Amino acid sequence: MFHTHNLLMYLIGIFVLLLLWQFYKKQIAAGRILEVDIFDRSGVRMYVYATPNDEQTCKTCSAVNGRVFLPTLITKSDFTPLEVSCMKPTPCTGAPVGLYGAWLEARSVLDRLKSSRKQGHIQLSAQEFREVIDGPWDRSVGAETDRLSMYMLSAMAYENSKHDVAIGNYGYVIEHAKAIQHLKLLVPAFLRLTQLLVRGERWAEALKLIEQFEAQFPSFESGVYFPSSAQRELMRITKTHAFKNQVMKLSA
Ligand SMILES: [Zn+2]
Numbered sequence: 001m002f003h004t005h006n007l008l009m010y011l012i013g014i015f016v017l018l019l020l021w022q023f024y025k026k027q028i029a030a031g032r033i034l035e036v037d038i039f040d041r042s043g044v045r046m047y048v049y050a051t052p053n054d055e056q057t058c059k060t061c062s063a064v065n066g067r068v069f070l071p072t073l074i075t076k077s078d079f080t081p082l083e084v085s086c087m088k089p090t091p092c093t094g095a096p097v098g099l100y101g102a103w104l105e106a107r108s109v110l111d112r113l114k115s116s117r118k119q120g121h122i123q124l125s126a127q128e129f130r131e132v133i134d135g136p137w138d139r140s141v142g143a144e145t146d147r148l149s150m151y152m153l154s155a156m157a158y159e160n161s162k163h164d165v166a167i168g169n170y171g172y173v174i175e176h177a178k179a180i181q182h183l184k185l186l187v188p189a190f191l192r193l194t195q196l197l198v199r200g201e202r203w204a205e206a207l208k209l210i211e212q213f214e215a216q217f218p219s220f221e222s223g224v225y226f227p228s229s230a231q232r233e234l235m236r237i238t239k240t241h242a243f244k245n246q247v248m249k250l251s252a
Helices: 002-029 059-063 104-115 126-134 143-157 163-176 186-199 203-216 229-251
Strands: 046-050 067-069 095-099 121-123
Touching: 046 104, 046 143, 067 104, 095 143, 104 121, 104 126, 126 143, 143 163, 143 186, 163 186, 186 203, 186 229, 203 229
Parallel strands: none
Antiparallel strands: 046 067, 046 095, 067 121
């Protein structure tokens, strides 16, 4: 009798914790818990804004590739890395990628950023940005903190030249982005990976990925890290396109 009672109390305890956890996740998704509350624990010291290196990305968005921001700027609700609006009807994909940045190249960027305190951002040249990405981040103190971010950055930088590396890296981001500072990377990773698979005519994989995207971001739900309606529309069109090609391929 005593044991049954204890067990019941445990189960109720677990149930309450589960409810709290669900509630917390919903609050974050809805933007009611601000990221700024979590920064100190996330280990992010700077954000690097990255856009893919391809012909589809407009000039305005390409110009801010490698722009580095202080976390305090990124958390402002009206934050945009762009000085003028994106020129495309479906805005180009870009992502603010958080870094702890303890390797040499990243540390020197962080120092420059801090000394620009008033402005709060600096622009890296293509060469400087490449040096940060190619630096020995995986041997630095914050390697585990930065792993997912670095996979995202190198995927974007190497979409054209190292196709398979980029595909693998985006896949890693989609699978492992669970922490709040990584949620922002999910939609960009889904969009870019889909486009890469389509470019490689890997229709079946593209379709599977779009279905995963739809399941992860159901259209009846919304949140800060959810896709915009233009992004959803792009995925819907791509799905039809991939489906047609997959059917043609199978019947050929
Ligand atoms: Zn653009």
